[in-house]
Amino acid sequence: MVELPPYLSPSSAAVFVGCPRRWRFKYVDRIHDPSGRAALVGTFAHLVLEHLCGLDAPERNLDVAKRLAAEAWPEFATDEDYLELGLADDEARAFRWQAWLAIAGLWDIEDPSTIEVVSTEQRVKTELGEVPFLGIIDRVDRVDDKLVVSDYKSGTLPGHRWRGEKIQQVMLYGAALEAAMGELPDRVRLLYLGQQILDVHVTERRVEEAIDELGTVWNRVQTACSAEQFEPNPTVLCGWCPFVASCPEGQAELAIRAEAGSLPAHAPAAALVS
Numbered sequence: 001m002v003e004l005p006p007y008l009s010p011s012s013a014a015v016f017v018g019c020p021r022r023w024r025f026k027y028v029d030r031i032h033d034p035s036g037r038a039a040l041v042g043t044f045a046h047l048v049l050e051h052l053c054g055l056d057a058p059e060r061n062l063d064v065a066k067r068l069a070a071e072a073w074p075e076f077a078t079d080e081d082y083l084e085l086g087l088a089d090d091e092a093r094a095f096r097w098q099a100w101l102a103i104a105g106l107w108d109i110e111d112p113s114t115i116e117v118v119s120t121e122q123r124v125k126t127e128l129g130e131v132p133f134l135g136i137i138d139r140v141d142r143v144d145d146k147l148v149v150s151d152y153k154s155g156t157l158p159g160h161r162w163r164g165e166k167i168q169q170v171m172l173y174g175a176a177l178e179a180a181m182g183e184l185p186d187r188v189r190l191l192y193l194g195q196q197i198l199d200v201h202v203t204e205r206r207v208e209e210a211i212d213e214l215g216t217v218w219n220r221v222q223t224a225c226s227a228e229q230f231e232p233n234p235t236v237l238c239g240w241c242p243f244v245a246s247c248p249e250g251q252a253e254l255a256i257r258a259e260a261g262s263l264p265a266h267a268p269a270a271a272l273v274s
């Protein structure tokens with residue numbers, strides 16, 4: 001039997017739902033899974049916004065954000081994952097610019113100097129239903145005396161079809177916050193930097209649905225661990241899977257898609273079958 005993980009986070013649950021085999025590589029075998037460029041842009045933007053929102057409200061302006069970004073950059077640029085990108089000077093400049101657009105994109109959707117911030121990067125470890133849960137909440141605000149959970153997103157706003165899943169993940173943060181602080185948040189918000197805010201009212205029913213869904217995933221994780229069976233789920237996303245070189249089913253999927261012309265050329269793993 002494979003040892004169960006000590007907890008499930010929204011991101012690990014999402015990986016399992018996407019492909020149990022990929023989950024095994026990442027969370028059981030712990031094969032190195034370097035963050036890609038887009039994820040690292042988001043990591044740097046999160047870092048700067050965390051520092052910004054730790055300041056007194058009147059100090060939260062674009063000039064201060066620029067200074068914080070300049071101060072944070074030297075250390076970030078020595079991060080192993082960033083160095084692995086192997087960016088040339090002009091590519092590194094483009095990376096910093098993209099990160100800055102994400103940071104400055106906060107002002108397109110809200111004025112941070114008007115926000116009453118309760119906490120940033122709050123770690124919540126609790127039980128949701130029967131599931132040991134760990135999450136890190138980007139920001140908790142207080143609006144009209146009620147708690148609001150905010151989650152930064154530096155990627156593209158998903159189409160309507162895909163939003164439910166993202167909202168359910170952040171609803172879990174709401175449930176975990178209630179367990180930690182004894183107060184159910186009024187709203188959860190996904191802040192798509194530079195784009196728009198998805199703002200959803202928290203209800204007991206929505207929270208229960210999210211916890212039920214998490215419980216279903218946890219049951220599947222337990223079954224997979226006890227049977228030591230982690231089924232592959234080959235899809236077009238194999239083109240972005242960092243473990244495809246260790247996965248025959250993923251490679252077969254890529255070969256079929258390459259043959260059919262349905263594998264995007266920009267997929268990192270496309271080179272394996274070209």
Ligand code: SF4
Nearest residue numbers: 019232238241247250
């Ligand atoms: S290559 Fe595809 S099937 Fe294989 S682990 Fe990755 S996502 Fe899953």
